[in-house]
Each structure stands twice: as structure tokens, then as C-alpha cells.
Amino acid sequence: MTGNYGWGLPIEASTFAHEMDSSLILVHISMVVIFVLWGLFFAYCLVRYRSRPGHNAVYPHHSAKHALGSFVPDVIVLAFEIWLIFIFGMPIWAHIKDSFPKPEDSTHIRITAQQFAWNVHYPGPDGKFGRTDPSLVDSTNPIGLDPKDPASADDLVVVNDFHVPLGKPILVDLTSQDVIHSFFVPEFRIKQDAVPGMMIPVWVEPTLKGQFELVCSQLCGVGHYRMIGHVKVDSPEEYRAWYNGLKQTQQEAQVKAAAAAVAAQPWE
């Protein structure tokens, strides 16, 4: 995993990561060009117009040509920005933040952030998320999933470490239980705040297998720095095996827990 990172941008691991990187590089090249041209002129002025014997300042005679000339940098910057934002940028922004894949064509999950963990809720084969209720939240049920709801029977809830299959987009419904968090996977070049009281859709399509760090980028309290999850991108087969294996383990544990609860009740 450390190999994903370096002194520059992390590796590109999503379909839009390359577009993002081209945008970053384009903007930075233009910034450097503007700064260097400007800096050269600045340095020239500092030397050329230094105070020295025999050199006097020139009282300017206002000419319209001069004044108009000062607008040249403005016009260039404005034209560049208009092109950057409207022609180049808006389609990319719309692609990332406005046009979501259909839930049935994607790995549709719900992520509920909390201090200081990521709860990932899979709807299971029926594609329906079971009902959740804040009053049902406890240490074994971090999102308050209602076991009585039939839609929740095939659901799976995992904390922090979760898997997704390669080859189709992930559609995340993002929310939070307590304070604002922010969903950030550097390799995917995606970031979105998780806001309590709101369900915000985010999508990303991974292009590489492997494990990626999911970190919180909005200050969320004392454990902000250690609120780390891991997204594991598997082949579809590996993903299915992981999902089914984990589902089975959880069900067995639930049965055991239920049996233990019954045994513990003396009046039965």
C-alpha cells in the first residue's frame, strides 16, 4: 500500500482520477507560467528603476493607452478562468458530482460515519436497505438496523474495512450519526462531507485491485486523526466469497447470541 504514495499525487485508482490529475497539472502549469512571467517583470523593474545618481523618477502623463495596457493581465487571466471553469471544468464537475450511476448497475452501499469509524451497510441481494432506527443503536448494532424488517434479513454491516468488486461503480449514500465527517480516498480522488441529517450520494469507479485508505478530512473530534477505514477492491469472485463468508459468520454469531440470551432468562 505504501507504494501507492509518493512525493507527488498518489496513484490513480478510479475512472476520473486521471481527469482530476490533468486538471491539477494544467492549473499548476498555468500558475507557474503566470508567476514566472510576472516575477521576471518584477525583478526587471527592481533593477531597472533602482534609485541611483543621475536617475530620477518620471512623473507619468496619463494616457488612455497606458491605462488600457494595465488591463491586459486581467483580460488574459479572466479569459483563462472562463475557459477553465466553463469549458473545461463544468463537465468534469458534473460528471463527478451530478451524474450518478444507476443503483442496479453499481455496488450500492450506505456509509454512516460516526466518531470515529465508518459503518458500511450493504443491502444484500435484494438491493433494499433494511430500516434503521437510532433507538436500536448499541455496541453490536452500530447503525440501528431493525431485525424485524424483512428487507434487513440479507443486509450486511461492517465497520471500517470493507470490500467492493472491480468492474462496476460504487454508489455510496453517505451520512453521519453525530458530527460532520468527510469521506476521502486519496487514490480515488474523491472527497465528500458526511453530514448528519443529510443523505448525500457519492460515486466512484475503481480501476485497480488493492487496498486503499479511507480517511476523514473534516475535524470530527479527538479521534479525527485515527478515523481510518480501508476499501479493498477485489475481483467480483473474491468479493462474492468475502461477502458470503462474512454474512454466514455474522448469522452464526447472531444465532449463538440469541440462544445465549434465551438461556440467560431465568423465567423461561
Add this chain to the structure above:
Amino acid sequence: MNSTHHEPTFVQRYIFSLDHKVIGLQYMITSMIFLLVGFSFMLIMRWQLAFPGHPIPVIGHWLPGWIAPGGVLVPDAYNMLGAMHGTIMIFLGVVPLGVGAFGNYVLPLQIGAPDMAFPRLNMMSYWVYFMGGIVMLGSFLCPGGPAQSGWTSYAPLSVIAGSGQTVWIIGMIFLITSSLFGSINFLVTAINMRAPGLTWFRLPVFVWAQVVTAILLLIAFPVLEAGSILQLLDRVAGTSFFIPAGLIIDGVPMTRAGGGSVLLWQHLFWFLAHPEVYVLILPAMGIVAEILANGTRKPLFGYKEIVGSMIFIGLLSFFVWAHHMFLSGMKSSLAKGFTTTTMIISVPSVAILTCLILSLMGGSIRYRSPMLYALGFLPMFGIGGLTGLPLGFTVTDIYLHDTYYVIGHFHYVVVTGSLIALMGGVVYWFPKFYGRRMNECWNKIHFWLTIIFMNGIFFPMFIQGIAGVQRRLYDPTIQLHNVIVQPTNIFMSASALCLMLTQSIFVVNFFYSMFKGEKTEENPWQATTLEWACPSPPPHGNFTSLPTVYRGPYEYSVPGRSTDWWPQNASN
């Protein structure tokens, strides 16, 4: 002025003074102390960032146990120091220095007024600010420590935080009130008390900057005051302005009516805090304009363009706030509107910078110390402005938002930009304050070391931001993607320590020169504006006779005259 008055006592003259100059100097000394306090908080945090989990050397064992048990900073304390660093630097340091100190001292002098319009309100403004500062620092005595939800205090984190946050809000209400008193006073003074002949377009750029700043403070701050009171009610009265239903805090469902909006706080906060950015930068631009005209010995290029751009910036600054919120969950089409307004506001900023640099052309540049700070401002503010581009551009902001790139960007604007210019202002007007000048050689040494170390701190932040390092992390090395660029943190922390040591040059120079500096005449920089037409330091009431203004503010090197400066008040 009023001969029936008895001789003022020490307390009346230096503590509860009604004189705008004393109040300005009170603001100056207080805000510089707060700048050092805010900076020292950051030094503690920077040690933790460079060497996570290692005991802080030297001072570690003097810190109380709840901040650094065994000398190692704890995560709570890191968040507290971070929140207080931001709050102190902005609201108690840079704004009071740029507006309270320079505005108070220089604005009445530059318009030829004997004092501010409302001297008592002016005194109250300072003392309310001072109280706000005491309340902010006093929040360290709260059980659980001071505010720890960042200077932005995003709800619901701030609503569920400990009692320090309540004290933070009360402190903010003091500071906001003080700013409102100040801004009303500045506006009334600038509108009503200009010397005869001093028309609006003969005003120095600095006065314009203060007028626009005062309007921004007057309109933007009440919104934050209202927001702060709503947050206070959420905290102490159990209301739900910023709290939605169904929150589960620490595994316990919150018993509140809910129905509030988390994003509402962000809208209210940034509606102030974006204009606030221009409150931080406009006075600095005004100072740079004054020093540049004086140091190049020629009129500023495009005086009207600069003034018009400042007014335009002031107006537009109310329509860009949500560019801090592209990823907050607000409607993504709103982002398109705000990225457009953000693009438009860059135009007047570029215009001002262009005019300032074109002012160098045809000049005869005297490289004296105030000029170094003013010239240093130009490229540094340039970097700050340019790095705003990928943040205001929605696409790249998705990656860079809430990373160190943002921190680098605004520190280039506020520290290497504003603060450098404000230091230049101190050096430039010091002879007016005390009738003596600061040591030129030490000023130059201070300037160069400061610029070098500031860049040493802030430039690596862009490298970190590109690598994806998020802000506000107590221990960045826990996350794998931060590990490779970790050496930059050691470099930045070393630069920060050196920057702190460098400031001692300035502090010693400041206080030594106050008493022992080389004595100067009334107008040591051979400047044209009115503040140099009164004695140094000016007596109570400022001018021996009220000046009349005959011409624009920067009549340098006018052909056919024996001297290369032509004061605004000289009748021939």
C-alpha cells in the same frame, strides 16, 4: 484644544485614553502580543507534527498535565491549540493590527482630523476587544479546556463540545461588538471629518482600504453575531438550530427536537468569514500602496483603478462565501454559481496587484526597510492568490479541499501577505508614533530572515496538500498516505522555530527604538500625505492648525519643482 481641561493623569493619558493615537498604539501592542501567543501555540503543535508522540523539549514539563502529560501533547490539547491559534491570529491578531491599530492611528491623521468622530466609542471599542481577548485566553481555565472545534466551530461538533466552546462564543461576541463600534466610528470619521479640500478622490489609498474594510465589518459581522447567539442557545438552552433529529452521540441518542440544519451554521459563518479574508488583506494592500508610492518617488499607477477594485472586491466578497462549501453537501449546482463569482472576484485582485507592480515602472526605487516589506508583499501575495485558483475551481477542490494545500494558500495570503505588509506599516509609521526610527540594518536582517523562514514553513504545505495530507491531524503518521512526505513536517517545524527566534529581533528593535532610536524630523520619508504634516509624535488634537488640501495624495517628482515631493497641504 480645550484649555479649561485639567492636565490628564497617567491613567487618563495612557490607559483609558480618548486619543485615537494612544488607542491605536494600545491596539498595536495588544495585537502584537496576541500574535506571539497564537504563534507559540502553533510551535507546540508543530513539535507534535514533526515528532509525533515525543515529549516536547524544554517547555514540555512546564505544561499542565491535561495538555501534555509527561511532556507529550494529547489529541484534545492539539485540537484546542489549533482552534485557539486560528481564533487568536485572525480575530485578536491580524484584524486588530490592520484595522484597530493602523486604522485608528493613521486614518484621522491622513484625513487631517483632530481625532475620531466618537472618541469614547473608540476607547470602548478597544476595551471591549481587550475583554474579548481576556475571555478567549480565560477559556483555558474551563473544565475540559478551551474550544476545540476549529476556528470555524462547525456544528454539531461545536454544540456537543465542552464548556470552553461557550466561552469561545462569548469571547467572539465581545470581539464582534468591538469591531462594530470601530467600523461605525471609522465610517463616520472618514465621511464627515476630512480636511477642507480633501475630496474622495484625493484620499490616500490606505483610507479607502479602511473605509471599504469598515463597511465589510459593519455588514458581515452582525450575521456571525446572530449565528453565534444561535449556537450559544443550542449549547445552553437545548434548542436545535443546527441539530437535526436522530443524532447518536457516543452511542447515546440525543434527546432534542431536531429539525435544525447543520449547513446553516456554515452559511452564516462563511458569510462573515469570507468578507473577513478581505478585512485581513485590504488594510495591508492600503499600507503597501502608501509605501510603494513613497519608495518609488512617483504617483501610484491607476489610483482610480485600485480604489474601484477595492470597492468592487468589497461588494463581491458577499457573494462568494459558499466556495468554502463545495463539498459540504450543498446542492452541486450552487457550486457552479459560487465558482463563477469566485472567478470574478479574482479580477479586481489581479487589477490591484497589476497596478501596484506597474507603479514601479518609471520610479526611482529607494530600498529602505519599509519598502522591502512592501515589495516582499507583492510576490508572496501573488503566490497566495494564485494557489487560490485550484481551490476556487470546483474540480480540483474535490481533491485539495481540507488538505494542507488550503492551509498553505491562506497562510501565504495572511502571513507572507498581510502580516509582512503590516510589519512594513509598523516600520514606516514608527517615526510618526515615537519621533524616532527603528534601526534600519536590523529591520533589513529581520525582513530577509522572516521571508525565508515563512516560505520554509508554508511552501512545503503545498507539497503535503498534493500528497493528500489532510489538515487538523494530531498524528499524521498514523495514516499511510502521509508517511512519505513526513520529513517536510520536520523542515517546517524547524523553520517555524527559526521564525519565532527571528521575531525577537523585531521586538527588541521596536522597544529599544521607542526610547533610544535615532531621532527624526516630522517627515523623515519625505512623504506627501497629511500624517506627515503634523509633529512626530503628534500632540493631542494632532495638527497645530487644521490643514487645507490642494492636491492628490501622491504628487511625487512633479516636473519643475525643487523637491521631489509635493505635500497635499502645501499651498504652492
